[in-house]
Amino acid sequence: MKAKQKIVVVAGARPNFMKVGPLFWELARLRAAGADNLPEMMLIHTGQHYSDNMSEAFFRDLGIPEPDENLEVGSDSHARQTAAIMVGFERVWLRERPDWVVVVGDVNSTAACALTVSKLGGRLAHVEAGLRSRDRSMPEEINRLVTDVLADRLYTTDVLADQNLLAEGVDQAKIRLVGNIMIDSLARGLPKARSLAVAAELGLAPGAYAVVTLHRPSNVDAEPSLRAMWLMLGELQRRLPVVFPVHPRTMARLADFGLLGLAKGWPGLRLVEPMGYLRFLGLVADSRLVLTDSGGLQEETCYLGLPCLTLRQNTERPVTIAAGTNHLVGLEPADILAKVDQLLAATKPAPNPPPLWDGHTARRIMADLLAG
Known part of the structure; x- marks a missing residue:
């Protein structure tokens, strides 16, 4: 044996x-x-x-x-x-x-x-x-x-x-x-995640809000880049509610650069603590679109058939772009918001995960x- x-x-x-x-x-x-x-x-x-x-x-x-x-x-x-x-x-x-x-x-x-x-x-x-x-x-x-x-x-x-x-x-x-293998976790956890009704808990209608994550050093460690992303979110929340689970690194930089006060006039932006896996999955699954600099979210939204705007100049997951759900939009606020407007006016893509x-x-x- x-x-x-x-x-x-x-x-x-x-x-x-x-x-x-x-x-x-x-x-x-x-x-x-x-x-x-x-x-x-x-x-x-x-x-x-x-x-x-x-x-x-x-x-x-x-x-x-x-x-x-x-x-x-x-x-x-x-x-x-x-x-x-x-x-x-x-x-x-x-x-x-x-x-x-x-x-x-x-x-x-x-x-x-x-x-x-x-x-x-x-x-x-x-x-x-x-x-x-x-x-x-x-x-x-x-x-x-x-x-x-x-x-x-x-x-x-x-x-x-x-x-x-x-x-x-x-x-x-x-x-x-x-x-x-991450899709194994998603497929197994999705029913429980949706049953948690995180969107309803936040007073949001399914399919009518955006989820944002930002944590990469290139986006959050320098004041000019973070300020640009922050002001972009201020414009985005005028279009639809935005839920932003804030990574500790990002929250520290927002405080360091004195940017948090700007959000007092942004009622559509909801800053929340980082969530556990199932709660965050439920939040994402019921959203209208996602803006992120994360790698994993590009894959999860691909499986779910959700539009994803990747706030980076490059991606290691081009297969999600080929699938039609992921859009590499760069870091220019005007370009990001233009793509948001285009996606909000379009029909949500059908799930098209790779083999x-x-x-x-x-x-x-x-x-x-x-x-x-």
Whole structure:
């Protein structure tokens, strides 16, 4: 009989949590079905995000088991945080000596654990491999490049990601097109999320408000760029109500730059605390459109068939543009508002998710890992 495997799964920051949950659900499904020789699977939380509404609430919402260990690295500079994760994870790997380490996404935890595993001679699998913005000013792009170079198994979301890896010289034998694991979480959580009626709780009619998220340093860390986005929201709230769950980083900058006072004359703008996964999903699912600089929201709105305006100059998820839901609008307020007007006058697009964005990506990943 084949020896029982040990798999260590790493989560570090909010975007990771909805990508690791489905792997544990799939293991539970296999156990319930009576499958033999299933792996021991451990969850390591690096603690890169550590406040309740940025991490623990997601574990509760997603039904993810409590982490076997939390490295509790907290926030710091990129260098210090990456180094702290490497030191902590090296200790975990040497103690457990797993057959596979699975990392997801593109945060510092992803690259730090990839470096550690590779130097220790372990096997590394990267879920969400091959995404590229081709903008190395983004820390996430550096993390993607480093992780994909080191990975022994690269699980991709779409054919464009496959093409990126092949163009970079990655051996095709390492690449597996499995679909988007975040959609597994979305499909499973959507009925419960909608039942929470978050829009009604906020006094909003479904399909009649916009949701905004802003957190990328290029948009919020410099006063001119944040002021431009803030004034754009002041104009947007004249068109339809706007709900803005404010990332802690963004709220700090709004306060630092003295911008919060401007919103006193904007009754249509609602600033709320960051939400847990299900509440935020319900809010987004019942919205009319989304404005964001997030990567994951581009994918979620694609699956839901919601118009998404991406407030960036580039995207690592061009497949969502090809699907017709995502619009790369840049950072000029006039261009953003013109696109909003166009979309509000148009019929909402039908959902058109890419192939294999079907809620069964974790099943394909687990089958591949178990095959060795």
